[in-house]
Amino acid sequence: MSVKTNLQKILTELGSVQLVAVTKYAAPEQVRELLDAGHFVLGENKVQSAAQKAEQYKQYPVQWHMLGHLQTNKAKQAVRVFEVIQSVDSEKIAEAINKEAAKINKVQKILAQVNIGREPQKSGIAPELLEKLLVYCKELKNIRLLGLMALAPDLPDKEQTRPYFKAMKELFDRYAASYGLEFLSLGMSGDYPVAVQEGANMVRIGSRIFGGE
Numbered sequence: 001m002s003v004k005t006n007l008q009k010i011l012t013e014l015g016s017v018q019l020v021a022v023t024k025y026a027a028p029e030q031v032r033e034l035l036d037a038g039h040f041v042l043g044e045n046k047v048q049s050a051a052q053k054a055e056q057y058k059q060y061p062v063q064w065h066m067l068g069h070l071q072t073n074k075a076k077q078a079v080r081v082f083e084v085i086q087s088v089d090s091e092k093i094a095e096a097i098n099k100e101a102a103k104i105n106k107v108q109k110i111l112a113q114v115n116i117g118r119e120p121q122k123s124g125i126a127p128e129l130l131e132k133l134l135v136y137c138k139e140l141k142n143i144r145l146l147g148l149m150a151l152a153p154d155l156p157d158k159e160q161t162r163p164y165f166k167a168m169k170e171l172f173d174r175y176a177a178s179y180g181l182e183f184l185s186l187g188m189s190g191d192y193p194v195a196v197q198e199g200a201n202m203v204r205i206g207s208r209i210f211g212g213e
């Protein structure tokens with residue numbers, strides 16, 4: 001199926017849930033097809049790839065979302081490229097983003113990434129350390145923390161991801177009012193229907209749009 005057909009099908013399914021279309025494995029003509037279909041919220045894992053694509057597609061009003069782990073030495077470039085940095089998982093990286101955003105008079109939108117499955121190979125802050133990060137970010141003038149992001153463990157039966165999404169929704173509900181959280185970014189191609197059922201209002205989908213799954 002074409003990119004446009006896949007997009008329309010997913011958007012219909014999602015209703016008011018926001019879609020970040022993940023372009024990291026997409027071919028340039030596929031990205032163009034998506035943009036020509038009018039979808040401009042895109043996600044990338046690496047600062048460098050997003051910077052290149054931002055240049056390549058600069059005639060479109062793209063909002064780039066950073067989804068991969070961010071190193072402090074890339075914060076300078078990241079604040080120049082991304083509308084939202086979804087992968088903030090330490091006070092150190094929040095501070096670096098704040099400092100670089102201040103230099104260009106920007107208030108950088110971010111999400112806090114939680115390692116909800118406590119998987120050593122994955123980024124994200126441990127759930128019990130999240131509130132400390134939220135408190136810290138509230139004091140920083142050049143970042144605005146808009147919500148939470150997480151990846152569920154990659155389990156063969158997607159139904160098994162449900163408890164992880166439920167746990168994220170509980171964290172979100174616990175902190176939303178005090179910290180002004182709006183977005184709960186959960187779910188990828190394999191598990192987004194479960195994520196949406198459990199309360200995600202933002203999903204990040206690559207292969208379901210661009211093929212490969």
Ligand SMILES: *Cc1c(COP(=O)(O)O)cnc(C)c1O
Binds near residue numbers: 024068
């Ligand atoms: C690659 C990636 C996605 C999209 O994955 P698909 O399975 O292709 O939909 C979503 N979120 C993050 C953090 C990713 O790295």
